Amino acid sequence: MLASLAPMIELQGLTKRYGDKTAVDHLTFTVRPGVVTGFLGPNGAGKSTTMRMVLGLDAPSSGDVRIDGRRYAQLSEPLKYIGALLDAKDVHGGRTAYNHLLCLAQSNRIPRHRVDEVLETVGLTAVAKKRSKGFSLGMGQRLGIAAALLGDPEILMFDEPVNGLDPEGIHWIRNLMKGLAAQGRTVFVSSHLMSEMALTAEHLIVIGRGRLLADTSMADFIQQNSRSYVRLRTPQPERLQDILTAAGHTVVSTADGSFEIQDGDAAELGTLAAQHQVVLHELSPQRASLEEAFMRLTAEAVEYHAGGPTGFGPAGTGALPQDVPAGQAPGQEQAPAPEWGAQWRNPGSRKGR
Secondary structure (H helix, E strand, C coil): CCCCCCCCEEEEEEEEEECCEEEEEEEEEEECCCCEEEEECCCCCCHHHHHHHHCCCCCCCEEEEEECCECHHHCCCHHHCEEEECCCCCCCCCCEHHHHHHHHHHHCCCCCHHHHHHHHHHCCHHHCCCEHHHCCHHHHHHHHHHHHHCCCCCEEEEECCCCCCCHHHHHHHHHHHHHHHHCCCEEEEECCCHHHHHHHCCEEEEEECCEEEEEEEHHHHHHHCCCCEEEEECCCHHHHHHHHHHCCCCEEECCCCCEEEECCCHHHHHHHHHHCCCCCCEEEEECCCHHHHHHHHHCCCCCCCCCCCCCCCCECCCECCCCCCCCCCCCCCCCCCCCCCHHHHCCCCCCCC
């Protein structure tokens, strides 16, 4: 793989196995500069393992990953090439925020004045001389972000950067990442907060069970993995339905009395209603959120499903099939319910608890 003209993260067939478990399965993609690239996947999809391999913390079983054309171990002063936040708690609690950053700076021959600059950037100047063990989760996140920014790198990688941040902090990190990308830097960020990712990322890498599921723009991802329609509401429902049907539209009536037109054009439908002098109380294009599109794409790649104790939740997502009690396998004959209080009378009933 040749060195890139612009700083990028490049994965080629990256694979990681733990015994017979494949955590990352032949991932190939490129994280490019100039945009915030979101990294999405269900729990257990392999996101953190992938990021650890980028930084050389885990060795791949096969495949390759390059940072600006080189492996992480080949970077003599890596913080000047890539800054990363993977675990904000990975800090010596006895060190002050200033000394923690100073140690990192000295190890990479970064000027001392950068410590003061990044502390100011993340809003920790007032607590720079305080030991990090007393920091809140949000303050720890800010310190981790400061460490990532310390070497003024062209590539930045953040794993769940908004954990513990208050609304002001979330707004700040969102604008920070977008600003870094606008400077031409490569920004790679993972998060489970879909609403925040939708406001921050322009490009998406989605994985499931270690495999690549999508590598596309945010807009294309939502369009390809969701249903779009136009909702109409009118005091003349029968007349509007006849007009829409005559025009070749498939009309879906909803419980609240509105109509839905799959893949319809709002302007065209509004003009059609006006031509026939039909009053509209609502004409609104509806588009799925990033969360809905993500859930649809990854439905078959979710490794850990949650189900209620008595089978609450939709069948196929961790719940028991309908009419099957908890603790009973599908198809198994149901055992008679024990008499109330029987467990209290059985002296061995608490064994194994």
